[in-house]
Amino acid sequence: MWKEIGKRESGxxxxxxxxxxxxxxxxxxxxxxxxxxIVSAHRGSVNSLQVDLTEGRYLLSGGADASVAVYDIQNxxxxxxRGLVAxxxxxxxxxxxxxxxxKYAISSAIxxxxxxxxxxTGSYDHYINVWDTNTTQVVMNFKxxxxxxxxxxxxxxxxxxxxxxxxxxxxxxxxxxASGAFAHTLSGHRDGVMSVEWSTSSxxxxxxxxxxxxxxxWDIRRAGCFSVLDQSNSQLGRRPPFLDxxxxxxxxxxxxxxxxxxxxxxARGLQRKAxxxxxxxxxxxxxxxxxxxxxxKPRLHPGLLSSQxxxxxxxxxxxxxxxxxxxxxxxxxxSDSRLRLWDIESGCNTLVxxxxxxxxxxKPLQLSLTQDSALVFVPCMATAKAFDxxxxxxxxTLRGHYENMNCCWFNAQDQDALSRKGQAALDEDNxxx
Amino acid sequence: MENPASGPGAWSSSSRxxxxxxxxxxxxxxxxxxxxxxxxxxxxxxxxxxxALRIMRAQFPRxxxxxxxxxxxxxxxxxxxxxxxxVDRELESLxxxxxxxxxxxxxxxxxxxxxxxxxxxxxxxxxxxxMEGKKQYDVAVLEWFKIHVISSKLDPSIGHxxxxxxxxxxxxxxxxxxxxLINAGLLTRQLIDPTMYWFTIPNIGSVLKGLSQGRKExxxxxxRRKYKEMMLAPLERKCLRLSPxxxxxxxxxxxxxxxLKTAKTPSGLLVRVVKE
Numbered sequence: 001m002w003k004e005i006g007k008r009e010s011g012x013x014x015x016x017x018x019x020x021x022x023x024x025x026x027x028x029x030x031x032x033x034x035x036x037x038i039v040s041a042h043r044g045s046v047n048s049l050q051v052d053l054t055e056g057r058y059l060l061s062g063g064a065d066a067s068v069a070v071y072d073i074q075n076x077x078x079x080x081x082r083g084l085v086a087x088x089x090x091x092x093x094x095x096x097x098x099x100x101x102x103k104y105a106i107s108s109a110i111x112x113x114x115x116x117x118x119x120x121t122g123s124y125d126h127y128i129n130v131w132d133t134n135t136t137q138v139v140m141n142f143k144x145x146x147x148x149x150x151x152x153x154x155x156x157x158x159x160x161x162x163x164x165x166x167x168x169x170x171x172x173x174x175x176x177x178a179s180g181a182f183a184h185t186l187s188g189h190r191d192g193v194m195s196v197e198w199s200t201s202s203x204x205x206x207x208x209x210x211x212x213x214x215x216x217x218w219d220i221r222r223a224g225c226f227s228v229l230d231q232s233n234s235q236l237g238r239r240p241p242f243l244d245x246x247x248x249x250x251x252x253x254x255x256x257x258x259x260x261x262x263x264x265x266x267a268r269g270l271q272r273k274a275x276x277x278x279x280x281x282x283x284x285x286x287x288x289x290x291x292x293x294x295x296x297k298p299r300l301h302p303g304l305l306s307s308q309x310x311x312x313x314x315x316x317x318x319x320x321x322x323x324x325x326x327x328x329x330x331x332x333x334x335s336d337s338r339l340r341l342w343d344i345e346s347g348c349n350t351l352v353x354x355x356x357x358x359x360x361x362x363k364p365l366q367l368s369l370t371q372d373s374a375l376v377f378v379p380c381m382a383t384a385k386a387f388d389x390x391x392x393x394x395x396x397t398l399r400g401h402y403e404n405m406n407c408c409w410f411n412a413q414d415q416d417a418l419s420r421k422g423q424a425a426l427d428e429d430n431x432x433x
Numbered sequence: 434m435e436n437p438a439s440g441p442g443a444w445s446s447s448s449r450x451x452x453x454x455x456x457x458x459x460x461x462x463x464x465x466x467x468x469x470x471x472x473x474x475x476x477x478x479x480x481x482x483x484x485a486l487r488i489m490r491a492q493f494p495r496x497x498x499x500x501x502x503x504x505x506x507x508x509x510x511x512x513x514x515x516x517x518x519x520v521d522r523e524l525e526s527l528x529x530x531x532x533x534x535x536x537x538x539x540x541x542x543x544x545x546x547x548x549x550x551x552x553x554x555x556x557x558x559x560x561x562x563x564m565e566g567k568k569q570y571d572v573a574v575l576e577w578f579k580i581h582v583i584s585s586k587l588d589p590s591i592g593h594x595x596x597x598x599x600x601x602x603x604x605x606x607x608x609x610x611x612x613x614l615i616n617a618g619l620l621t622r623q624l625i626d627p628t629m630y631w632f633t634i635p636n637i638g639s640v641l642k643g644l645s646q647g648r649k650e651x652x653x654x655x656x657r658r659k660y661k662e663m664m665l666a667p668l669e670r671k672c673l674r675l676s677p678x679x680x681x682x683x684x685x686x687x688x689x690x691x692x693l694k695t696a697k698t699p700s701g702l703l704v705r706v707v708k709e
Contacts, residue, residue: 212625232588236522310626315543336543351525353517357691357707392518 001025020372027370027410030386032400036076041069041090044105048366049409052111053155058091059409060119062109066102067095068121070133092136100138102127107148107364113155118177120163122148128165130177142175142182146192149364152206154198162220164206166193172208174220186218188225190310194319194364201327209318214311215332215342227347229332230311231340235348238390313349314338320365324373324389331369331376331389335361339378341389352392356380366407379405477695477702478513482523485513486533486547489685496677500559501636502552507535507545509682512689528587537589537631539621540645541690545589548634554579560617560635574610577603578619593628596620640677647676647683652692655706662705665695 004021007013013021040046042063051073052058059071069090076086094101102123112118118139122128124147130140146168153163161177162184172193174184189210199205199217206218217227314334322331329350330342339354358381359365368377375386375395381404386396479485486505493503507524514520524547527533534553538544548556561575582591582599593611600606614620618635650673655661669680676683684704687693696703 234525236525310629338543351518351521353511353521355517355691391516 023371024374027375027386028395030396030398032398035084036086036088038071038073038088039090041093042067045403045406047105047107047363047406048109049407050110051409052116053113054115058111058116060109060111062106062121062123064105065095066104066106066123066125067093068106068109068119068131069093070119094131094136098136100129100141102129104147108151110151110153113153113157120151120153122151122165124148126167128163128175130163140177140180142173144173145169149192149194150196152196152198154203156198156200157203160203160220164196164198164208166196166208166210168192170210172196172206172218174206184220186220186225188216188218189214191317194317195321197321197323199327200323200325207321207323207330209313209321209332211317212312213314213316213318213334215313215318215321215330217344228309228311229313229330229342229347229349231313231349232311233348234351235343235346236351238350239343313340313342316361319359319361319363320367320378322367322369322376324369325371326373329373329389331367333359333365333367333378335359339376339387352390354378354387354392355394356385360404360406363406366409368408368410370410377408377410379408381405384408478515480514482510482514482520483527483532485510486549489513490549490552492681494677494679494682496640498677499636499639501634501640502548502556504536504546504548504552504634504637506538506686506689507543507547508687508689509685510547510689512685531584531587534583534587534632535589536634538641540641546634546637550583553583553634556635557619560619564613564617572613573604574600574606574613575617575619578614590623590629590631591620593630596630643676643678644683644686647673647678648687648692650675651680651683651687652706655693655704661708662703664698664700665702665704668704 001022004013004018008015008018038059040061042061042065044063044065046061046063048060048062050060052060057072057074059073060068061071062068070092071088071090073088077089096103102121102125104124106121106123108122110120112120117133118130119133120128120130126144126147128142128144128148128151129138131137132139142163142165144165144167148165148167150166151163153161160183163175163177165173165175167173170187170189170191170193172186172189173182174186175181176183186206186208189208189212191210191212193208193210195209197207199207204220206220207215208218209215215229216225217229218225313332314336315338316335318332318334320331320333323329323344324331328344330344331339332342333339337356337359339356339359341350341352341354342348343350356378359378360381365379369375369389373389376389377384377386377398382399382401384398384405385394386398387393388395479488489505489509490503493505510520510524511517524533524535528535531550533547533549536546536548538546557575557579561572564572564575577600581602582596585599586595596611597606600610611620615622618633618637620630621633623629623631654671655663665684669684671680673680673683684693688695688704692707693704694707696705
């Protein structure tokens with residue numbers, strides 16, 4: 001590190017390059033921290049972690065005993081062991097005794113992306129609550145027809161305040177805080193939706209991963225999803241091939257020739273998918289889709305044609321999704337114990353093989369990426385593994401928990417990674433270098 | 434159950450190098466005609482996927498009761514070539530060039546079998562000869578399958594509509610024809626989706642049963658040992674009772690799928706059960 005500082009001083013290294021080198025070397029040397037400890041206020045497993053996006057100071061965690069706790073991770077509450085270990089106790093805890101608290105396990109707790117005045121929790125008791133942080137009161141709640149697996153709010157949104165909720169029900173619901181009602185319902189999945197993420201490049205695009213193994217892209221301004229990722233659509237490298245229309249077109253022409261001979265709705269769905277595939281290749285996600293219609297009379301609303309598309313991204317359920325910061329790649333974790341990296345522009349699987357042996361299959365996982373998207377942290381049973389995103393090799397294996405890990409979060413400001421265990425956690429582990 | 438080779442037996446062929454393809458002439462019991470060593474320890478990793486595929490195809494054990502052409506499991510490739518991403522990408526490009534086909538197996542969540550296209554067509558030939566003898570069904574559909582479906586559909590699965598469309602390029606398609614294909618073992622219905630089919634390798638049922646039983650037997654054998662590990666050299670010489678395939682096949686498969694791992698020791702490679 002001193003060499004880097006010397007080079008920066010003499011001007012050989014530019015400031016941004018210097019920053020990124022320091023960050024990546026810190027991320028590459030993560031270990032279990034022995035000077036910082038967060039005392040968990042939960043009595044069951046912890047299902048969700050998030051550090052707020054504005055300051056990077058407050059950690060929100062939701063547990064399986066229906067409790068929510070907020071911790072200050074920058075200033076410790078007291079020190080022990082002769083001042084060597086800084087302990088962080090929770091600032092407040094909301095549990096079942098609270099009059100509007102959740103009754104069953106909380107599966108997802110997220111901060112309001114604009115500031116830390118509000119946070120949203122989704123629970124297995126079918127409710128999504130919006131809480132005011134300062135008064136710890138419920139401001140608004142939404143009732144969904146099934147257990148809530150995941151909630152997400154877009155950090156880029158300037159014109160909407162929608163909470164996307166993935167539940168056991170096949171429809172994804174968008175809840176509006178401004179009006180207190182459900183704004184949209186997105187249908188297309190054939191089984192519960194375990195993971196929901198907003199796009200990092202557009203405030204209108206939502207990604208959902210379902211228990212049927214499909215990953216769908218929705219533009220919330222239109223009906224229906226505009227893209228379904230198919231694991232057999234693959235490309236051999238990081239970037240979509242330049243002039244290689246042959247691979248895409250071979251797939252789409254064979255499907256559309258099949259469609260030309262039969263007149264069922266399913267074939268129209270295939271052709272629509274082919275048209276969408278070509279359309280999304282030429283336009284970026286933020287712009288309006290090119291409306292390439294099929295030559296047949298549309299019997300169904302065009303937005304619903306994609307519900308006929310049964311491509312799967314994983315052989316099991318999709319349990320975790322994470323989009324890279326630049327909005328170009330998507331990492332998805334499936335209960336078939338595979339992690340896949342998708343190129344969003346072309347909708348193809350980049351065939352990077354991540355060496356995962358087993359991933360837990362019943363609960364959703366929380367993946368986390370470093371800021372420059374070079375490492376992805378995945379909780380694999382009792383360890384958290386950090387994989388190199390582009391080559392798939394395991395860079396770090398972080399062991400420290402006694403039970404299975406559910407979620408992890410990489411704090412980009414301090415290059416700390418926090419992880420949370422399953423059952424009966426006594427303290428949360430904090431990893432830093 | 435035979436005892437693992439004791440001290441003198443293990444030291445007898447002393448030139449065991451670690452993990453490099455070694456062309457030295459030596460006299461362990463398993464050498465092929467040219468005298469090159471075929472033991473797993475010598476030929477553990479390869480540089481290229483196609484080379485690995487060809488060598489593993491040549492090493493496929495002969496099974497007497499069923500006639501099945503050689504196939505390679507994907508996990509075997511992962512244990513044989515260092516970079517898994519490279520394996521995936523090379524398999525994908527070979528599949529697109531129609532050199533080989535990938536089939537999804539039902540013995541586990543992510544098991545895939547890779548077979549060269551020539552072997553697969555050969556297998557279909559055998560099936561059609563066997564069915565012609567029975568004279569009950571209309572075997573022309575097998576020809577249509579071979580000509581139209583296999584050459585154009587390279588994925589491991591196919592939908593009902595597309596299958597009918599492609600088969601009808603050969604002639605009029607009836608539901609009986611699809612039943613014939615399923616009975617011949619070339620297609621299977623998908624459990625989650627009744628309109629999709631997986632392509633399968635015919636005559637492979639008993640081999641797959643042997644595969645899963647062999648895996649369990651090998652893992653339980655290693656788990657019963659005191660430290661759940663064993664040296665690779667004596668382990669390789671043991672025979673599995675329940676599986677028609679040899680030990681080398683199963684070892685490569687389990688190491689590639691992550692259930693076993695190898696460690697280098699001064700006296701050779703050690704195989705250990707992964708505990709997490």
